[in-house]
Amino acid sequence: MMMVSNGHLRVDLGMIAEMVTPGSRVLDVGCGEGALIAWLGRHKNVDGRGIELSMAGVAAAVAQGMSVIQGDADTDLADYPDGAFDYVILSQTLQATYEPRAVLNNMLRIGRHAIVSFPNFGHWRIRYDLLVKGRMPMTDSLSYQWYETPNIHFCTILDFLILCRELGIRVERSIALDRQGNVLPAFGGRWLSNLFAEQGLFLLTRT
Amino acid sequence: MSDAEPPDSSAPRNPLGLTVVLGRDRPIRLDCGVEMGPVTVGYQTYGTLNADRSNAILMCHALTGDQYVADPHPITGKPGWWNELVGPGRVFDTDRYFLICSNVLGGCMGTTGPKDVNPATGKPWGLSFPVITIGDMVQVQARLLDHLGIDQVFCVVGGSMGGMQVLEWCASYPERVFSAIPIATAARHSAQNIAFNEVGRQAIAADPDWKDGDYLAHGTLPQRGLAVARMAAHITYLSEPALHRKFGRNLQGREAFSYGFEADFQVESYLRHQGSTFVERFDANSYLYITRAMDYFDLAAEHGGILSNAFRGTKTRFCVISFTSDWLFPTPESRAVVHALNAVAANVSFVEVCSDKGHDAFLLDEPVLHATLTGFLDGAAEHRGLPRAKGVSS
Known part of the structure; x- marks a missing residue:
C-alpha cells in the first residue's frame, strides 16, 4: 500500500509531491496504483497521468478513475511529444530500466522537469557487504537475491550526478534520504551523501 | 438542427x-x-x-x-x-x-x-x-x-x-x-480479419439461394451460406483454451464416433447451432455490407x-x-x-x-x-x- 490510512503519502512520495507546482501536468512513470497522481490531483489540482508495468496496478488505478496506461519507461516514453508535461516522475525505477540514459533523455524531452529517485549503491552498508562479506548486498531497499533482482542498472549518487553532467541535465535539487525516506542533513557534500544516503532524490531540468 | x-x-x-x-x-x-x-x-x-x-x-x-x-x-x-x-x-x-x-x-x-x-x-x-x-x-x-x-x-x-x-x-x-x-x-482491419470476412462472404455467395443478392425477390433465403459464415466467424470470437474448456473432444449425444459426417463432436454441434440460430435474426446481404465496412476501416x-x-x-x-x-x-x-x-x-x-x-x-x-x-x-x-x-x- 502506498497510502497510509490518514490519507498522507508515503514519505518519499510526499517529498516528490512537494516539488510539483500546483496546476501542472505530471506523468508518473511506474505509478503503481496511482497514489501519487491521485494525491496531486486532489491537493494540487494537477493533471496527472501514469504508466505502470503491472496489469493489476493499471486496473486498480483506472478503476479509481485515474488516467493510467500499461507500459514501461524503456518503451513508452518515446511516443510522447516534446514538452507534453511539466514534470515526469520516475520513483525507484531507474535502476530497473534497460537504458537508463535514454530514459533520462526522454523524460527531459517530454517534460520540462524530471524528478528521479533511486537506491544509492554507494551506501556504506552495500560497500561493507561487498568489501567484508564478499556477498552481493541485500538491504531493506534492495531486498532481492542477485539471481531474481529486477534491478539491472545500479548506480551511486556520484555516478548519477556524473551522468547528468554528461547529458547536459541541470540538477536543481538533490536530497539524500535514509531508508524510511527521511531527509538526511546536507552535512558534508556529495561524497558523504554518497556514503550515508540510502536513496537519492533529484529535481532535474533541461539546460 | x-x-x-x-x-x-x-x-x-x-x-x-x-x-x-x-x-x-x-x-x-x-x-x-x-x-x-x-x-x-x-x-x-x-x-x-x-x-x-x-x-x-x-x-x-x-x-x-x-x-x-x-x-x-x-x-x-x-x-x-x-x-x-x-x-x-x-x-x-x-x-x-x-x-x-x-x-x-x-x-x-x-x-x-x-x-x-x-x-x-x-x-x-x-x-x-x-x-x-x-x-x-x-x-x-x-x-x-x-x-x-x-x-x-x-x-x-x-x-x-x-x-x-x-x-x-x-x-x-x-x-x-x-x-x-x-x-x-x-x-484498421487487419489482413487476417479481411480474410476471415471474405470467407464468410464467399460462403453466402456460394449458396444457390443467394440469387446474386436478389433472394428476397425470389422468395428464398441463403440460410446455409449465412450459417457457414457465422460458424467460421464464431470461431474467431473465441479462443483455443475457451473452446477446449467448454467442449474438449467430447462427443455429442453418442458414445463412439459415427464414422460419418454427423456432428459427432460437441464443438461441431455448438457451431451448427450458432449458425442456424443466427440466420433467424440476420440478413445475409447486411452481413456482406457490414463486413465490408469493417474491411475498409483504416483510420x-x-x-x-x-x-x-x-x-x-x-x-x-x-x-x-x-x-x-x-x-x-x-x-x-x-x-x-x-x-x-x-x-x-x-x-x-x-x-x-x-x-x-x-x-x-x-x-x-x-x-x-x-x-x-x-x-x-x-x-x-x-x-x-x-x-x-x-x-x-x-
Missing part, C-alpha cells in the same frame, strides 16, 4: 424499439459518393436525459449486434448483449446516464439496410444498396444525436466493430465526445497515413481496453491506438484485461472489465460535473 420532435424520455418505450426518419431534407452523403435519404434509424434508449443534455452515453454495437443492449431480443427473446451492465446502480447506471444505441446503417434491425425497400424503385435494395463505411455509420449516428438534441455525448463506447465506430467518432467529431471507450478493437489512411493525426488536438478522455486471449483484435492493435494517443499527449488509460475467453470477452462476465469501465466512467463524470453514484459520498 432537429429533424423531428425532441425526445420524451417519460414516454413508454415501444417494445419493438424507437425509430426515426432522418435526412429527409438534407440527404446523407456517403463515403462512396452516393447521397442517401431519407434513412430510417432504429434505436433504443435507457435512463433519462438530464436538463443540460450532458449525460448521454452512445453505445455502438458490434458486427452482428443491434440496439437491444438490455432488452430481450425481439426475434430470439434472448437477453440484450450488455444486459448485465445496464440498469440502476450498474456499470452503465441508468439512474445517472442516458444510454442510446442505434442499429447501424446497413443493418437489418430497424435501420435502413439492403433488405429494405428502395423508395426509388419500390423493390428491396439488395446489392443496389450503396457500399457503406464505418464513417457512414457514425455520420448517421451523429444525425440521430442532432435529432435527440444532444450536442456532446458524455461517452461513446463499443467493442469490436463498435470500437471502430468509437475511434471514428473521436476523429470525425472530437468536440462531440467528452470521453471514449474503444474495446477489443483496432484502428490512419484517412489521416495521411499517420494515426496520431486522427487525434491531434483531442480533448477527449480515452479508455482503451483489450483482452489477453483476443486473437481477432489482439492487444498490439489497441497498443497502436494508445501510442498514437500518447503522441498527441491525449488523456488516455489503457487496460489489457487478463482473460482466456477470446474476443467475445467484452460481452462476458469479466469483473476487471466491469471495474475498469465503472472507474473510468466515474472519473470522467467527476470531470464533466455529473453526479456521483448513489450512496457514494464525495
Whole structure:
C-alpha cells in the first residue's frame, strides 16, 4: 500500500509531491496504483497521468478513475511529444530500466522537469557487504537475491550526478534520504551523501 | 438542427424499439459518393436525459449486434448483449446516464439496410444498396444525436466493430465526445480479419439461394451460406483454451464416433447451432455490407497515413481496453491506438484485461472489465460535473 490510512503519502512520495507546482501536468512513470497522481490531483489540482508495468496496478488505478496506461519507461516514453508535461516522475525505477540514459533523455524531452529517485549503491552498508562479506548486498531497499533482482542498472549518487553532467541535465535539487525516506542533513557534500544516503532524490531540468 | 420532435424520455418505450426518419431534407452523403435519404434509424434508449443534455452515453454495437443492449431480443427473446451492465446502480447506471444505441446503417434491425425497400424503385435494395463505411455509420449516428438534441455525448463506447465506430467518432467529431471507450478493437482491419470476412462472404455467395443478392425477390433465403459464415466467424470470437474448456473432444449425444459426417463432436454441434440460430435474426446481404465496412476501416489512411493525426488536438478522455486471449483484435492493435494517443499527449488509460475467453470477452462476465469501465466512467463524470453514484459520498 502506498497510502497510509490518514490519507498522507508515503514519505518519499510526499517529498516528490512537494516539488510539483500546483496546476501542472505530471506523468508518473511506474505509478503503481496511482497514489501519487491521485494525491496531486486532489491537493494540487494537477493533471496527472501514469504508466505502470503491472496489469493489476493499471486496473486498480483506472478503476479509481485515474488516467493510467500499461507500459514501461524503456518503451513508452518515446511516443510522447516534446514538452507534453511539466514534470515526469520516475520513483525507484531507474535502476530497473534497460537504458537508463535514454530514459533520462526522454523524460527531459517530454517534460520540462524530471524528478528521479533511486537506491544509492554507494551506501556504506552495500560497500561493507561487498568489501567484508564478499556477498552481493541485500538491504531493506534492495531486498532481492542477485539471481531474481529486477534491478539491472545500479548506480551511486556520484555516478548519477556524473551522468547528468554528461547529458547536459541541470540538477536543481538533490536530497539524500535514509531508508524510511527521511531527509538526511546536507552535512558534508556529495561524497558523504554518497556514503550515508540510502536513496537519492533529484529535481532535474533541461539546460 | 432537429429533424423531428425532441425526445420524451417519460414516454413508454415501444417494445419493438424507437425509430426515426432522418435526412429527409438534407440527404446523407456517403463515403462512396452516393447521397442517401431519407434513412430510417432504429434505436433504443435507457435512463433519462438530464436538463443540460450532458449525460448521454452512445453505445455502438458490434458486427452482428443491434440496439437491444438490455432488452430481450425481439426475434430470439434472448437477453440484450450488455444486459448485465445496464440498469440502476450498474456499470452503465441508468439512474445517472442516458444510454442510446442505434442499429447501424446497413443493418437489418430497424435501420435502413439492403433488405429494405428502395423508395426509388419500390423493390428491396439488395446489392443496389450503396457500399457503406464505418464513417457512414457514425455520420448517421451523429444525425440521430442532432435529432435527440444532444450536442456532446458524455461517452461513446463499443467493442469490436463498435470500437471502430468509437475511434471514428473521436476523429470525425472530437468536440462531440467528452470521453471514449474503444474495446477489443483496432484502428484498421487487419489482413487476417479481411480474410476471415471474405470467407464468410464467399460462403453466402456460394449458396444457390443467394440469387446474386436478389433472394428476397425470389422468395428464398441463403440460410446455409449465412450459417457457414457465422460458424467460421464464431470461431474467431473465441479462443483455443475457451473452446477446449467448454467442449474438449467430447462427443455429442453418442458414445463412439459415427464414422460419418454427423456432428459427432460437441464443438461441431455448438457451431451448427450458432449458425442456424443466427440466420433467424440476420440478413445475409447486411452481413456482406457490414463486413465490408469493417474491411475498409483504416483510420490512419484517412489521416495521411499517420494515426496520431486522427487525434491531434483531442480533448477527449480515452479508455482503451483489450483482452489477453483476443486473437481477432489482439492487444498490439489497441497498443497502436494508445501510442498514437500518447503522441498527441491525449488523456488516455489503457487496460489489457487478463482473460482466456477470446474476443467475445467484452460481452462476458469479466469483473476487471466491469471495474475498469465503472472507474473510468466515474472519473470522467467527476470531470464533466455529473453526479456521483448513489450512496457514494464525495
